[in-house]
Amino acid sequence: DIQMTQSPSSLSASVGDRVTITCRASQSIGSYLNWYRQKPGKAPKVLIYAASSLQSGVPSRFSGSGSGTDFTLTISSLQPEDFATYYCQQTYTTPLTFGGGTKVEIK
Amino acid sequence: QVQLVQSGAEVKKPGASVKVSCKASGYTFTSYGISWVRQAPGQGLEWMGWISAYNGNTNYAQKLQGRVTMTTDTSTSTAYMELRSLRSDDTAVYYCARDGAVAGTYEDPWGQGTLVTVSS
Numbered sequence A: 001d002i003q004m005t006q007s008p009s010s011l012s013a014s015v016g017d018r019v020t021i022t023c024r025a026s027q028s029i030g031s032y033l034n035w036y037r038q039k040p041g042k043a044p045k046v047l048i049y050a051a052s053s054l055q056s057g058v059p060s061r062f063s064g065s066g067s068g069t070d071f072t073l074t075i076s077s078l079q080p081e082d083f084a085t086y087y088c089q090q091t092y093t094t095p096l097t098f099g100g101g102t103k104v105e106i107k
Numbered sequence B: 001q002v003q004l005v006q007s008g009a010e011v012k013k014p015g016a017s018v019k020v021s022c023k024a025s026g027y028t029f030t031s032y033g034i035s036w037v038r039q040a041p042g043q044g045l046e047w048m049g050w051i052s053a054y055n056g057n058t059n060y061a062q063k064l065q066g067r068v069t070m071t072t073d074t075s076t077s078t079a080y081m082e083l084r085s086l087r088s089d090d091t092a093v094y095y096c097a098r099d100g101a102v103a104g105t106y107e108d109p110w111g112q113g114t115l116v117t118v119s120s
Helices: none
Strands: A004-007 A010-013 A019-025 A033-038 A045-049 A062-067 A070-075 A085-090 A102-106 B003-006 B010-012 B018-025 B033-039 B046-052 B058-060 B068-073 B078-083 B092-099 B114-118
Touching: A004 A085, A010 A019, A019 A033, A019 A085, A033 A062, A045 A062, A070 A085, B003 B092, B010 B018, B018 B092, B018 B114, B033 B068, B046 B068, B046 B092, B058 B068, B078 B092
Parallel strands: A010 A102, B010 B114
Antiparallel strands: A004 A019, A019 A070, A033 A045, A033 A085, A062 A070, A085 A102, B003 B018, B018 B078, B033 B046, B033 B092, B046 B058, B068 B078, B092 B114
8 A cells, every 4th residue: 555644744834824735645656645634623624635736616725746755835825724735645556545633723 | 525434432352253344424435436445453554455336346465464354334424344363463553445436545533433442
């Protein structure tokens, strides 16, 4: 199975901060990488698919980059609703696998 | 709007089975697949498998092979996930999510989740 490693596992930030989360795959996955945000007690929601494509309806402060094994999710200006946990997911091959998550907390 | 509505919470004893339903609306059910993902308390996300709503083809996570069955009923636009021989570590919130016509596009939207508790 392809292992997905996210860093950091948690971070503290303030509203308006620029935040970057990284995800590394155990082997090359091309651009088969999605990002999700999960608010407490809620289902995840896709933000970015295919590494850099913004899902319809998702604010433009979210962006994704990378290919191969190294990927990045950037939030350009953190908003109150962005305090949540973020997961990357590889869809290069089954079983689809998720990173361990990055919890973004209020500083 | 596209929506997935799941069945309610379940409490099961070890060794029992559970069947969770996921009713889709707002889109052509047979044009997509459904993935199932679970999340143990305080833990991350685990993909369980995918089913094509077009032809019923399935792709299960190896660790669940033999214990999980995913099905669909196109007449009611409903997907089902049955998990057998339940163990305490199967306690989790189970989510269905619309996926692509092949496994692994991206999951969107997701159902609200169904808590399955396995306890003696």
